[in-house]
Amino acid sequence: MKQFWIFGYGSLMWRPGFAFERSAPARIHGYHRSLCVYSHVHRGTPEQPGLVLGLDRGGSCHGLAFEVAPERWSETIAYLRAREQVTSVYLEKVTTARLTTSGQTVEAVTYVVDRSHRQYAGILDEQALEHHVRMGEGVSGHCIDYVANTLAHLREMNIHDPALERLAGRLGSQAASRSS
Incomplete structure (x- = not known):
């Protein structure tokens, strides 16, 4: 029986929005988590963009893999495309994910930043990130909440993300009060 998996590295970890059979901590290679996408809808506007995470080239990324029942696969992919592809800043890719608790490898759909897209921010200095x-504030709320929620869930999973930790330190009590 074919398995269907989704790999989440940002808000999909704490707000997947789709039904799944099980989830497991997982790691992919060839991409790393980065606040490299100007958000024009969910966490900002074209006039005042926020930032959201993307998988950018290089390194590896710890996240969460979700197994989806075969009969729910079409509706799940349709939902994810509507959510993740609002401005087409991501490329839908199939990657190999290693489930960290079992060592099993699975093929998982994930969303990788399109470096040629106008919303690709690249590597920003800490002042620009902050x-x-x-x-940033958009239809899904304030960007500070997005960063705080992602960081809180990474910490729950014992995943250390130095860049998000530094940013949270710069945001100080504003981020801490929003994640509680």
Whole structure:
């Protein structure tokens, strides 16, 4: 029987929005988690973009893999495309994910940033990161909440993300009060 998996590295970890059979901590290679996408809808606007995570080239990324029942696969992919592809900043890719508790490898759909897209922010300095996160607010809420929730869930999974930790330190009590 074919298995169907989704790999989440940001808000999909704490708000998947689709039914799944099970989830497991997982790691993919060839991409790393990065606040490298200007958000024009969910956490910002074109006039005042926030930042959201993308998988960018290089390194590896710990996240969460979700197994989806075969009969729910079509509706799950349709939901994810509507959610993740609002402005087509991500490329839908199939990657190999290693479930960290069992060592099993699975093929998982994930969303990788399109470096040629106008919303690709690339590597921003810490001041620019902080500015966009403080100012960004869109249809899914404030960018600070997004960063705080993602970081809280990474910590629950014992995943250390130095870049998000530094940013949270710069955001100070504003981020801490929003994640509680």
